[in-house]
Amino acid sequence: MIEVNDLTKIFRKPIRGNGLSGMVKTLFSRKYDEVRAVDGISFTVPDGEIVGYIGANGAGKSTTIKMMCGILTPTSGSVRIDGVEPYRKRQQVAQHIGVVFGQKTQLWWDIPLVESFKVLKEIYQISDADYAERMDFLGEVLDITRFLTQPVRTLSLGERMRADLAASMLHNPRILFLDEPTIGLDVLVKERIRSAIHALNKTYGTTVVLTTHDMNDIENLCSRIILLEKGRILYDGPLSSLKNRFGNIKTLTLTVPAEIKAAAAPVLSPEVAVSEEDGKMVLRFDADRVALEQVVQYAFRDLKAMDMKIAEISIGDVVKTILEQEEAEHAEKV
Amino acid sequence: MRYVHLYFTCIRRSMISRLEYKKDTIIALFSFFFSNLCSLAALYFILQSIPALSGYTLPEVGFFYGFSMLPIALDHLFSDEFWLVAYFRVKDGDMDMHFLRPVPVIFQMFAETFQPEGFGELILGVALISVCAANLTVSVTFGAVAVLCVGAVFGAVIITSLKVAMAALAFIFKRSGPLLQIIYNFSNYAKYPLAIYPAFIRLLLIFVLPFGLFISLPVDTLLYGTHDPWLLCLAIILCAAVFFALAVWVWILCERRYESTGS
Amino acid sequence: MLKKYRPFLRAGAIDTMAYRFNILVWAVITVCQVACLVFLWLAVYRSSAGGMDAEIHGFTYREMIAYVVLTTIFNFVTFNNDTLWNINTDIKKGTVGNYLIKPISYRGKFAATSLGSLLTMTLMFGLPLYTAALVTLGSLGFLPDLSFPAFFAHLGLFLLAGLCASLLNDVIAYIFGVLCFYTSSGWGLNSLKETLVAFLSGTLLPLAFFPAGLREVVRWMPFAGMSQNPVLILMMKYDLAESLRCLAVSAAWIVLLELFAKFLFSRAVRKVTVQGG
Numbered sequence: 104m105i106e107v108n109d110l111t112k113i114f115r116k117p118i119r120g121n122g123l124s125g126m127v128k129t130l131f132s133r134k135y136d137e138v139r140a141v142d143g144i145s146f147t148v149p150d151g152e153i154v155g156y157i158g159a160n161g162a163g164k165s166t167t168i169k170m171m172c173g174i175l176t177p178t179s180g181s182v183r184i185d186g187v188e189p190y191r192k193r194q195q196v197a198q199h200i201g202v203v204f205g206q207k208t209q210l211w212w213d214i215p216l217v218e219s220f221k222v223l224k225e226i227y228q229i230s231d232a233d234y235a236e237r238m239d240f241l242g243e244v245l246d247i248t249r250f251l252t253q254p255v256r257t258l259s260l261g262e263r264m265r266a267d268l269a270a271s272m273l274h275n276p277r278i279l280f281l282d283e284p285t286i287g288l289d290v291l292v293k294e295r296i297r298s299a300i301h302a303l304n305k306t307y308g309t310t311v312v313l314t315t316h317d318m319n320d321i322e323n324l325c326s327r328i329i330l331l332e333k334g335r336i337l338y339d340g341p342l343s344s345l346k347n348r349f350g351n352i353k354t355l356t357l358t359v360p361a362e363i364k365a366a367a368a369p370v371l372s373p374e375v376a377v378s379e380e381d382g383k384m385v386l387r388f389d390a391d392r393v394a395l396e397q398v399v400q401y402a403f404r405d406l407k408a409m410d411m412k413i414a415e416i417s418i419g420d421v422v423k424t425i426l427e428q429e430e431a432e433h434a435e436k437v
Numbered sequence: 438m439r440y441v442h443l444y445f446t447c448i449r450r451s452m453i454s455r456l457e458y459k460k461d462t463i464i465a466l467f468s469f470f471f472s473n474l475c476s477l478a479a480l481y482f483i484l485q486s487i488p489a490l491s492g493y494t495l496p497e498v499g500f501f502y503g504f505s506m507l508p509i510a511l512d513h514l515f516s517d518e519f520w521l522v523a524y525f526r527v528k529d530g531d532m533d534m535h536f537l538r539p540v541p542v543i544f545q546m547f548a549e550t551f552q553p554e555g556f557g558e559l560i561l562g563v564a565l566i567s568v569c570a571a572n573l574t575v576s577v578t579f580g581a582v583a584v585l586c587v588g589a590v591f592g593a594v595i596i597t598s599l600k601v602a603m604a605a606l607a608f609i610f611k612r613s614g615p616l617l618q619i620i621y622n623f624s625n626y627a628k629y630p631l632a633i634y635p636a637f638i639r640l641l642l643i644f645v646l647p648f649g650l651f652i653s654l655p656v657d658t659l660l661y662g663t664h665d666p667w668l669l670c671l672a673i674i675l676c677a678a679v680f681f682a683l684a685v686w687v688w689i690l691c692e693r694r695y696e697s698t699g700s
Numbered sequence: 701m702l703k704k705y706r707p708f709l710r711a712g713a714i715d716t717m718a719y720r721f722n723i724l725v726w727a728v729i730t731v732c733q734v735a736c737l738v739f740l741w742l743a744v745y746r747s748s749a750g751g752m753d754a755e756i757h758g759f760t761y762r763e764m765i766a767y768v769v770l771t772t773i774f775n776f777v778t779f780n781n782d783t784l785w786n787i788n789t790d791i792k793k794g795t796v797g798n799y800l801i802k803p804i805s806y807r808g809k810f811a812a813t814s815l816g817s818l819l820t821m822t823l824m825f826g827l828p829l830y831t832a833a834l835v836t837l838g839s840l841g842f843l844p845d846l847s848f849p850a851f852f853a854h855l856g857l858f859l860l861a862g863l864c865a866s867l868l869n870d871v872i873a874y875i876f877g878v879l880c881f882y883t884s885s886g887w888g889l890n891s892l893k894e895t896l897v898a899f900l901s902g903t904l905l906p907l908a909f910f911p912a913g914l915r916e917v918v919r920w921m922p923f924a925g926m927s928q929n930p931v932l933i934l935m936m937k938y939d940l941a942e943s944l945r946c947l948a949v950s951a952a953w954i955v956l957l958e959l960f961a962k963f964l965f966s967r968a969v970r971k972v973t974v975q976g977g
Contacts (some may be wrong), residue, residue, distance in 0.1 A: 174536045174697040197539040209534040212792065213454040225446040226538050228439070254457065256792075458885040465888030472895035475904065482909040486756050487748040525785075619729040626736045633743030638736060 105148040105171060105278065105310070109180035112141040112166050112334075140166040142334035143180065148312060150277070153304055155325035155342075156314040157422060163334040164314040165204075168282050171312065172202045184278060198227065201271035205283035208267055210255045216266050217251040220273060227274035234273075240306070241269040244299040261292035268296060272303060279303070281313040285320055297323050318419040330422060332429055345421055350389035357384040357402055358410040371401045384408075440544065447548035455553065466557055473561055476628075477502065491632045496572035497660060498629065503565030504585065505628040505652045506558055508592030514555030516597045518546045519604035524614030527607040530698040543601070543688050573660070580666030581659040587670045591677035592651030596624065598677070598684035599646070605684075605691035620646065627652040647676055727825070730772060737768050757908035762842040763935070764906075769833055770931045771903055777826040778818065778866045778926075783810045784893065787877030788886035800969065807874060807961060814870040822862070830934075843935060854936050857943045861930035864950035868926050871957045872897070878961065881968035902928025922957065925950035 115135040141163040148154050156164050169175040171182050173189030173196055181188055189196040203209070210219045224234050242248040245265045250258060258266060264284065271279060281300075285293045297320060303309050315321065321328055321342065328345060330338040338345055346352075365379040375388040375398060384406060388398060395413075402408040455462055480502060484495050493501070526532050535545045603617035627648030631639045642649030651673050657663040745761040748754045752761060759767065787810075790796045799806045837843050876893045880886045898904050900923035907918050907928055918924055929946040932938050938946065 169533075169697050172537060174533050174695075176696060193536055194539050194541065197537055200537075202537050204533070207533070209537070211450060211454065213457040214450060215453075218450055218453055222446055222450045225443045226540055256794075458883065461883040461885040461888045463888070464883060464892060468888055468892030468895055472891065475895055475899035479899070479904045479909075482911075483744055483905060486909065487744055490747050491743045492747075616729070619733065622733060623736075626740075629740060629743075634736070634739045638739060 104150055104183075104185055105312070106183040107144060107146050107167075107171070107180075108183075110141055110144050110167065110170060110177050110182060111139070111179045112163075112170060112175065113178040114138045114140055139334050141170070141177075144331070144334070144336050145180075146329060146336065146339055148310060150310055151304065151308045152327060153300070153311040153325050154313070155321040155328040156312060156331065157316075157321060157328055158331035158337075159426065162331040164331055165282055167331070168202075168280050168312065168314060172200055172280050173197070198274070199277045201274070201276035201279045203264075203267050203271045203279075203281045203284055205264065205281075205286040208255065208263060210263075210266060210270055212256050213254055215252045215254055216247070216258070219255065219266075219270065220251075223270055223273050229274055233275070237273055237275065240302075241272060241299075244302045245269050246295060261288050264288060264292070265296065265299075268299065272309075275307060276309065278310045278312070281311065283314055283316070285315060285317050293317065293319070300324055318417065318422070322418055330425065332426060337425055337429060342418065346416065346418065348421075351391045352416040353388060353390045353395065354414050354416065355386040355398060355402060356380075356412045356414070357386070357406060357408040359384045359406050359408055363406055369405045371398065371405070375401075443540070444544075444548050447545075448551045451549065451551045452553075462553070465554055469554055469557055470561065473506070473558075477565075491630060493630050493632070496569040499569035500566055500573065500660070501630060501653070501656050502628050503562050503569060504589070504656050505624065505648075506562030506565070507589035508596055508651060509624055510555045510558035510562060511589065511593030512555075512596040512600065513552050513558060515547060515551070515593075516600055517552045518549040519600045520614070520617065521550075522546060523604040523607050523617040524612060527695070528612045532695065533697050536695065536697075542692055543685065546604075575660055577659070578662075578666070581655075581662075584655045584658050584664075584666040584669050584673075587673050588651040588655035591673045592648075594677040595647060595651060595680045596621075598680035601684040602687040605688040608691040608695045624648050624652075630657070647680075650676060727776070730776060734769055734772050737772075738765050741765065741768065757906065758937075759906060759908065762840075763937070766837045766842040766935060767906060767931060769837065770830075770934060771927050773826070773829045773833055774862070774865075774931050775903060775927060777821045777829070778862055778930075779869050783814060783870055783873040784877040784880070784886055784890055786810070787874065788880045788890075791880050792885075796969070806965065807958075810874055810877075811867070811870055814866060818863075818866045834934075847936075851936065853940065854933055854943065857940075857947065858930055858934040860947055861925065861933050861943075861950065864947065864954060865926045865930050867954050868922050868950060868957070869897070871954065871961055872922070875957065875961050875964060878964050878968050897923055897926060900924070901926040902931075920949060922950065922953035925953065 115137055144163075144167070156167070158164055166175060170177050171184070171189065173193040176190040182190075184196050184200065187196055189200075210216065211222070220238070223229075229237070245268060247262075247265050247269050250262050250266075255263060255266065268281075268284065271281075279300075284300075285296055288296070300311055300313075301324065304311055311324075313320070313324070325342060327341055328338070329336060330345075338348075363384070365377050365384055368377055368384075370377075372393055374393045375386055378385050378387070386398060386402065399411070402411060477499075480498060481495075484490060484498060489495075490498055522532070532542070535542045538545065599620055600617060603613055603620055606613040606616060623642070623646045626634075626638075627642060631642060631649050631653040634642070639649065642653070644650075654664055654669055655666075655673075658666055658669060741761060741764045745752055745754055745756070745764070748756060754761075756764075787796075790799070796806070799809065834843070872893065876889045877886070879889055883889060900907075900918055900921060902924060907915055907924060910918060925946055929938070929943075929950070933943045933946065
């Protein structure tokens with residue numbers, strides 16, 4: 104179980120002067136800019152849950168992850184992994200967590216992958232039987248057997264990421280922290296990684312916390328998401344209710360005859376927003392308030408639709424909308 | 438016991454890595470011989486223009502030089518990773534993975550690299566000592582041999598301790614390489630008899646950066662019987678113990694200050 | 701044309717600033733190290749047949765001390781780049797390719813960074829250090845031949861020689877860096893380079909101590925211009941003609957080595973595909 108309580112991290116960056124005189128001044132004075140990377144967040148992750156941690160770049164995702172795995176110390180507040188603060192008892196916690204930073208490999212660059220695993224086996228004191236069992240499991244779900252004997256530097260990005268994931272799962276951690284595990288990968292590899300995470304979660308009940316920019320990761324993996332913006336939590340809860348927070352929004356995209364214009368179209372109800380995008384007519388409405396059937400009829404009858412596509416609002420759109428609203432509110436305050 | 442096993446597993450890993458860079462290893466070996474050749478040549482050129490250096494003849498100075506290589510070689514074998522820590526790894530934020538493992542970071546650093554070049558250095562040192570000893574007329578005593586062995590082995594412990602402590606400062610200052618470099622460079626000055634230095638430098642090289650304690654004094658003991666060998670052995674071992682304990686303490690203190698980069 | 705290299709010039713300068721702590725510590729401890737070297741030379745002169753008044757290979761002990769002090773300052777101010785290591789890192793991480801597609805030359809980037817570093821170091825440390833050293837050494841009578849206004853001519857030549865030394869150092873570091881393409885790792889090459897430069901540039905001991913044949917060879921190699929020659933120009937141990945010869949040799953070597961570096965890089969780059977992924 105992960106308990107995060109009023110967690111705050113403030114980075115101090117020395118202010119550098121401009122030009123040579125500024126540089127000389129820097130030599131003698133120390134002034135700092137304070138950046139609140141994480142600003143008083145709290146949440147709890149029960150065992151066996153998969154949590155998606157999302158937000159724009161610089162929202163504080165990686166900083167939180169780093170505090171959760173113990174390599175950053177909070178400015179205030181606390182993180183507890185099964186009751187232990189990881190940045191205080193790093194070694195103790197390390198045995199029970201697995202970490203992947205998508206941008207950085209934790210494998211030895213120059214040696215065959217399997218040699219890295221052998222070293223990790225000793226570091227984590229994995230028994231021969233467990234090791235064999237894990238290698239079978241990981242070999243299957245991540246499909247790494249093929250390149251086990253290649254040096255890591257010769258692996259493609261997708262292979263390396265799978266290798267890194269395998270390395271982080273080798274000691275059967277209770278919690279897995281994944282920072283951008285699918286960054287820069289192609290669709291097939293992403294698919295493979297998602298199913299591996301699923302399999303791990305199902306088979307061993309591993310808790311997974313992952314950050315990502317890919318909304319497909321979220322939709323496929325996470326029962327719960329935490330949306331972060333400027334170091335604060337904007338939303339924390341199940342994926343479905345995040346969508347519902349905006350109602351059951353659907354969009355109808357229509358191909359209509361040229362003479363039908365959005366501005367001049369007959370109005371069905373103020374609940375249905377009509378707009379024109381890329382020469383197509385787009386109807387956006389809440390299906391809980393206006394019946395879909397009614398809107399479809401209206402599209403054919405009044406708008407003379409020749410073709411129609413119905414779509415649910417995507418999670419990406421939702422997040423985008425929330426962030427945009429936040430931005431707008433922020434702008435108003437300023 | 439667990440750590441012995443783990444150490445050998447990691448060292449095996451390090452050797453496999455080195456084999457991936459055969460060419461570099463060969464160049465490193467060559468450059469190492471070349472570097473010692475240059476230093477010896479410089480010494481030879483200087484001694485050509487004078488009869489003896491503060492009373493020490495050419496074979497005696499050569500013996501000094503050869504012996505000074507032994508503790509340096511032993512240190513070189515086991516603790517090369519600390520150079521990387523001091524110069525690059527902390528600055529580049531490249532230490533995270535070690536902090537995520539359930540093994541002390543200082544142990545991981547020792548286990549990260551094994552430098553076989555150290556063997557070359559050992560061999561060259563022993564060869565130089567042998568050649569120079571053949572041209573010396575000294576009566577070798579058991580005590581003198583003992584103090585040379587203790588000087589070489591525990592001297593290595595002292596050098597390693599200095600290295601560890603200096604590298605640890607990188608956790609606070611991001612890069613402590615230059616500092617380590619310069620402390621380490623003081624070993625160059627223990628390559629010559631202490632007699633060439635004024636009193637305060639001698640004191641510095643015996644009591645502060647004790648390269649003189651485990652290089653010059655043992656050699657003087659062999660050549661001229663200047664010190665009681667057993668007392669000197671005791672002093673070197675004690676010094677090594679204190680330095681090592683201090684180094685580990687400094688490392689642990691500094692390690693706590695380690696923070697990964699943000700973002 | 702040169703404008704696009706300015707960020708790197710600036711980065712070199714800022715990098716140098718960022719490690720101010722290291723630089724200060726370095727300076728303090730370097731003084732100890734120079735002191736040790738000075739004692740070695742004092743012992744050498746004390747042990748010589750002629751005693752302290754002896755002149756060994758054209759150096760009195762006073763000049764030798766001045767030489768040791770000035771080469772130390774010179775090396776500290778002039779040799780301040782991580783060119784070899786940065787190339788090595790680029791190769792290991794496979795990021796060399798990133799530079800191949802940018803509209804700047806890989807070589808130019810490093811040269812600019814090194815020059816930025818040289819500029820900062822010279823202004824911040826070189827100026828006060830040289831002034832202090834020259835005034836102190838001069839007033840102690842360790843620089844007997846300081847005569848004005850000839851000194852100003854030598855000072856000008858020295859600055860040029862310093863620039864040449866920095867460029868030579870950078871291009872040599874770059875060549876060794878590019879050789880990392882072939883060895884996949886820079887450790888061996890770096891120590892080879894350091895040894896070569898320390899021995900042949902006169903940092904270890906003045907080249908006058910070398911046997912006659914070797915001395916003549918080293919006189920025409922690029923290394924002497926990286927440490928010994930600039931310092932001896934400043935000390936006015938060289939007359940104008942010899943100073944100009946040194947500068948000409950350095951300049952010729954810079955051109956030659958740059959051409960060689962270009963050739964070497966164009967060949968080595970073909971290996972990028974092997975390393976990258």
